Amino acid sequence: MIRHDVVEPILLEVDQIYHLACPASPVHYKFNPVKTIKTNVVGTLNMLGLAKRVGARFLLTSTSEVYGDPLQHPQVETYWGNVNPIGVRSCYDEGKRTAETLTMDYHRGANLEVRIARIFNTYGPRMCIDDGRVVSNFVAQALRKEPLTVYGDGKQTRSFQYVSDLVSSPSHQRAHIAGHKSRFTCAHARTFPCWWLRRMLFPSIIQAPTAARLSLIDRLVHRPCS
Numbered sequence: 448m449i450r451h452d453v454v455e456p457i458l459l460e461v462d463q464i465y466h467l468a469c470p471a472s473p474v475h476y477k478f479n480p481v482k483t484i485k486t487n488v489v490g491t492l493n494m495l496g497l498a499k500r501v502g503a504r505f506l507l508t509s510t511s512e513v514y515g516d517p518l519q520h521p522q523v524e525t526y527w528g529n530v531n532p533i534g535v536r537s538c539y540d541e542g543k544r545t546a547e548t549l550t551m552d553y554h555r556g557a558n559l560e561v562r563i564a565r566i567f568n569t570y571g572p573r574m575c576i577d578d579g580r581v582v583s584n585f586v587a588q589a590l591r592k593e594p595l596t597v598y599g600d601g602k603q604t605r606s607f608q609y610v611s612d613l614v615s616s617p618s619h620q621r622a623h624i625a626g627h628k629s630r631f632t633c634a635h636a637r638t639f640p641c642w643w644l645r646r647m648l649f650p651s652i653i654q655a656p657t658a659a660r661l662s663l664i665d666r667l668v669h670r671p672c673s
């Protein structure tokens with residue numbers, strides 16, 4: 448294993464590049480927004496340059512956040528989004544949009560074989576407890592026996608996908624298939640408002656004894672979304 452910051456160039460002999468490097472949680476990507484955008488732009492440029500040099504197939508893990516605050520639901524791949532270029536999330540949203548642009552420009556200009564997977568909220572075992580997104584927030588608060596916090600009016604929606612569904616999704620499988628021409632794949636699961644997610648996952652959370660709460664949590668973290 449090599450530990451390397453993708454913002455710095457690297458020379459390797461490889462057949463395939465899976466470019467996942469980037470903090471994914473808002474808490475983490477807002478912590479150092481300049482580093483986040485450098486990772487998305489300079490890091491992606493370095494990985495694409497490497498792919499071109501060695502003739503490797505390239506997969507970019509993009510995000511549903513490229514749609515910003517979407518005006519269309521659900522989002523289809525032909526929708527171009529509604530993104531704020533100067534907000535606190537822009538380092539991630541605009542960084543990933545630029546990463547997608549670079550990926551397609553290398554495809555068109557250098558005939559690089561590329562894939563872009565726009566991933567939605569993924570949950571499952573080994574999530575970081577301080578990830579800051581709604582599923583891990585609910586689980587962490589339930590484990591601490593705290594009230595579950597729903598931000599705002601709870602009507603904001605999120606799409607969720609179980610981690611193994613993502614790993615076995617067509618975007619990743621196709622990355623293995625030589626000569627496959629599909630370039631865009633949306634890894635899209637089910638969409639829920641946050642208040643509904645809380646009710647669905649923890650129906651009697653306020654009164655439930657600890658054991659009942661834990662079994663609900665157990666069901667949550669092990670149940671595939673499909």
Ligand SMILES: NC(=O)c1ccc[n+]([C@@H]2O[C@H](COP(=O)([O-])OP(=O)(O)OC[C@H]3O[C@@H](n4cnc5c(N)ncnc54)[C@H](O)[C@@H]3O)[C@@H](O)[C@H]2O)c1
Nearest residue numbers: 451452453467468469470471486508509510566567568569
């Ligand atoms: N988890 C999700 O729900 C989700 C949703 C949409 C998109 N994605 C994308 O999928 C990819 C992986 O997400 P994750 O949930 O595993 O994130 P994660 O934060 O758990 O892991 C990201 C990894 O990237 C590494 N990294 C960050 N900056 C780097 C740099 N400059 N150089 C080298 N490595 C660097 C981190 O050390 C970490 O190991 C990311 O590109 C993310 O944007 C994830």
